[in-house]
Amino acid sequence: MLHASFPEQSAVLVIGSPGIGTLEFNVFLAKDYLDRGDTVVFVVIDNAPADVVALMDLFGVQTKEQLGKRLFFLDYNSALLGTSEQRGIRHSEIRCISDLEGIMFNIAAISQETGKKLRVFLYSLSTLFLYNQANVVLKFFQISTSKIKSDFGSVVVSLHDGVHDDKTVNHLMAIADGVIELQFDDELNKMMRIRHMRGVPTSPDWVPFEIRNSGHNAPVRILEWR
Amino acid sequence: MLAGDQNLRIPQEVYAFFTNPGGHSLIMRGHAGTGKTTLALQVIEDLAAIEKSYYFSTRVSDESLFIHFPWLKGKLVQDRKASGEGIVEDKLRREGLSALKGVASGRPRMDKGKMSLSIGKDLGEIEDLYSTIEGRLPERTLLVIDSLDALCERYGVGDLKLISAFQRDIVEGYGCSILYVLESPEQQLDYLGDGVIVLDMDQHEGRRTRVIDILKLRGCEIRQPKYLYSLRGGKVQSFDYRWEKVVAGGQSFSPILDHSDKVSCGTADLDALMMGGLEKGSVVLLELGAGVPTSVAGEIENALVANFITQNRGAVWVPVRKASAESARNRILRGVPSERFDKCVRIPELASAMDQPSGPYIMPVEGTSAASDLKWANLTYYLQGTEAPLLSLIGFDAMESTYGSQVMEQLTDHLAAVRRNKGIFVGITSTSTSSTLRLADLATVHLKVGRIGGTVVIFGEEPYTECNAVTFREQEKGGRICLTPIV
Numbered sequence: 001m002l003h004a005s006f007p008e009q010s011a012v013l014v015i016g017s018p019g020i021g022t023l024e025f026n027v028f029l030a031k032d033y034l035d036r037g038d039t040v041v042f043v044v045i046d047n048a049p050a051d052v053v054a055l056m057d058l059f060g061v062q063t064k065e066q067l068g069k070r071l072f073f074l075d076y077n078s079a080l081l082g083t084s085e086q087r088g089i090r091h092s093e094i095r096c097i098s099d100l101e102g103i104m105f106n107i108a109a110i111s112q113e114t115g116k117k118l119r120v121f122l123y124s125l126s127t128l129f130l131y132n133q134a135n136v137v138l139k140f141f142q143i144s145t146s147k148i149k150s151d152f153g154s155v156v157v158s159l160h161d162g163v164h165d166d167k168t169v170n171h172l173m174a175i176a177d178g179v180i181e182l183q184f185d186d187e188l189n190k191m192m193r194i195r196h197m198r199g200v201p202t203s204p205d206w207v208p209f210e211i212r213n214s215g216h217n218a219p220v221r222i223l224e225w226r
Numbered sequence: 227m228l229a230g231d232q233n234l235r236i237p238q239e240v241y242a243f244f245t246n247p248g249g250h251s252l253i254m255r256g257h258a259g260t261g262k263t264t265l266a267l268q269v270i271e272d273l274a275a276i277e278k279s280y281y282f283s284t285r286v287s288d289e290s291l292f293i294h295f296p297w298l299k300g301k302l303v304q305d306r307k308a309s310g311e312g313i314v315e316d317k318l319r320r321e322g323l324s325a326l327k328g329v330a331s332g333r334p335r336m337d338k339g340k341m342s343l344s345i346g347k348d349l350g351e352i353e354d355l356y357s358t359i360e361g362r363l364p365e366r367t368l369l370v371i372d373s374l375d376a377l378c379e380r381y382g383v384g385d386l387k388l389i390s391a392f393q394r395d396i397v398e399g400y401g402c403s404i405l406y407v408l409e410s411p412e413q414q415l416d417y418l419g420d421g422v423i424v425l426d427m428d429q430h431e432g433r434r435t436r437v438i439d440i441l442k443l444r445g446c447e448i449r450q451p452k453y454l455y456s457l458r459g460g461k462v463q464s465f466d467y468r469w470e471k472v473v474a475g476g477q478s479f480s481p482i483l484d485h486s487d488k489v490s491c492g493t494a495d496l497d498a499l500m501m502g503g504l505e506k507g508s509v510v511l512l513e514l515g516a517g518v519p520t521s522v523a524g525e526i527e528n529a530l531v532a533n534f535i536t537q538n539r540g541a542v543w544v545p546v547r548k549a550s551a552e553s554a555r556n557r558i559l560r561g562v563p564s565e566r567f568d569k570c571v572r573i574p575e576l577a578s579a580m581d582q583p584s585g586p587y588i589m590p591v592e593g594t595s596a597a598s599d600l601k602w603a604n605l606t607y608y609l610q611g612t613e614a615p616l617l618s619l620i621g622f623d624a625m626e627s628t629y630g631s632q633v634m635e636q637l638t639d640h641l642a643a644v645r646r647n648k649g650i651f652v653g654i655t656s657t658s659t660s661s662t663l664r665l666a667d668l669a670t671v672h673l674k675v676g677r678i679g680g681t682v683v684i685f686g687e688e689p690y691t692e693c694n695a696v697t698f699r700e701q702e703k704g705g706r707i708c709l710t711p712i713v
């Protein structure tokens with residue numbers, strides 16, 4: 001439902017406080033796109049792809065059916081860590097990349113293979129800052145998001161809040177078409193707001209959100225008259 | 227009277243309100259113990275034939291509900307449609323709910339995974355209520371929320387905002403109806419509902435009474451704004467005071483026989499009120515309060531006389547309101563053969579006022595002394611061939627107009643003879659008679675008939691009983707009066 005607020009070809013920056021569930025938020029958006037028939041490319045930098053696949057399974061994504069067809073993983077995490085372990089996932093379903101150029105190269109390849117608009121998720125930009133100069137990452141962000149918007153579809157890029165200087169964050173926000181902020185309030189409730197979104201009126205209000213285990217929902221206690 | 231339709235237990239106006247076209251919201255409020263839950267469930271039952279209804283309780287568990295209201299078993303079942311399956315999404319608008327949640331309008335997708343992420347304020351059960359209603363669309367349904375206060379507290383939502391959301395989405399958007407039960411008796415939310423009814427408890431001569439006060443029902447004519455009601459048997463019974471709906475009698479009278487040496491007064495519920503019936507040799511006072519309709523006193527008299535004479539027992543009868551012997555006889559003849567009446571009933575009439583031959587049921591009297599006119603030996607002579615006990619049924623308004631306000635002084639011998647001969651004396655007094663207090667001192671049974679907001683009630687001073695609402699209904703045996711305890 002949230003994607004309805006996103007312009008069709010856009011770059012959206014998700015800035016989340018550590019521990020608030022930014023990855024889950026990305027998976028939630030990805031599932032939403034998959035449910036309506038879109039093709040999703042998930043660029044995994046912070047986590048092992050198997051962990052993201054497992055999380056997607058928990059959210060009800062039919063990963064076994066979708067992988068390699070409408071759901072693609074680009075694994076940059078293995079290259080950064082120097083491992084190649086893909087627990088439970090065939091190598092053919094994951095495309096390993098070893099540098100920033102590989103990301104755009106593979107996105108272009110998937111676009112060509114599927115012939116469809118792509119919904120790209122990049123999780124997270126913060127880790128790229130660990131391994132690259134800030135100006136390199138900023139340039140990558142500017143060039144890659146422009147390219148995706150113009151040629152492939154839309155992109156959601158995640159950034160961890162509080163780990164970058166204000167200037168860098170402001171720069172990223174200036175480049176992005178929209179910014180979604182995820183923060184805890186004083187009572188550690190999860191709150192979100194759309195800080196801005198190109199061409200879409202937004203509310204300054206913080207809206208609560210929850211990540212929950214569906215199986216633990218209390219049964220509905222509505223009695224029906226026979 | 228029962229509410230309009232004999233099977234309808236809720237006020238006629240409330241029934242008409244919910245059955246009008248379109249969706250409607252009704253606020254029901256009242257203090258604890260007034261029977262809000264019971265009335266809410268009664269509304270559902272009375273509307274069951276017309277629309278699908280759902281009951282949502284924040285106050286009691288399903289198990290407790292069935293313990294408190296055993297009659298619900300088999301009628302209320304756990305809703306299986308709250309999952310939202312089968313909903314036509316593009317026809318749904320949740321604008322009010324979305325405003326509460328703080329998100330854009332529209333219905334959220336149903337996640338099938340083990341985990342989910344929900345955006346906006348989590349309004350769990352409130353969203354389930356929406357799904358339940360939406361799952362039935364375009365069918366019109368009734369949703370009862372018991373109580374709104376608790377639901378608002380549970381989700382930290384203002385009651386004003388929640389009612390506004392329901393009104394916008396469910397009532398006006400989907401055309402469904404909602405009944406809100408409010409635990410707080412304050413009236414600040416009244417303007418938000420299409421209708422408002424208040425349940426209240428009151429007292430009548432030390433007895434508890436219950437009143438439904440209909441404050442407003444938008445688009446519906448309120449003919450009776452206040453209804454007396456009872457919660458007997460865990461169900462609501464409201465009482466309509468439109469007397470024109472009294473069922474006309476006519477079927478033959480079948481007597482209620484003596485039980486455990488007690489004589490029936492011809493009305494089973496009145497017998498129960500008097501601990502089983504009339505004791506032989508007893509003196510009974512029936513005190514009519516202000517505004518008691520003639521029809522009620524008449525029905526009691528009719529049943530009493532008919533029950534005696536159909537068992538071949540004699541009755542001396544001075545009808546209340548100075549009804550003529552002819553009209554009194556005609557009332558009884560609707561269910562009793564005329565020969566039986568003529569043989570067993572004697573109605574005293576002034577000999578000086580009789581200008582033409584009279585029927586055998588007329589007992590000419592001089593009208594100067596009740597003691598001599600109602601001499602026991604004379605009565606038994608007039609009623610030869612009838613069986614004991616003899617009934618002496620005296621309307622004191624008529625007696626005092628003939629013998630004066632001190633008539634009780636003249637009845638001492640008569641009352642003594644009744645006791646001695648194991649007869650039964652029933653005196654009926656009204657607010658205008660002077661004999662009430664004196665008779666009350668002598669009476670072994672003292673019943674009062676009054677009127678509360680239009681509904682007639684009967685209660686016992688001796689024996690002491692609760693208030694009972696009077697209704698008329700044809701019975702297999704005895705007269706047509708039914709009593710429903712106001713509990």
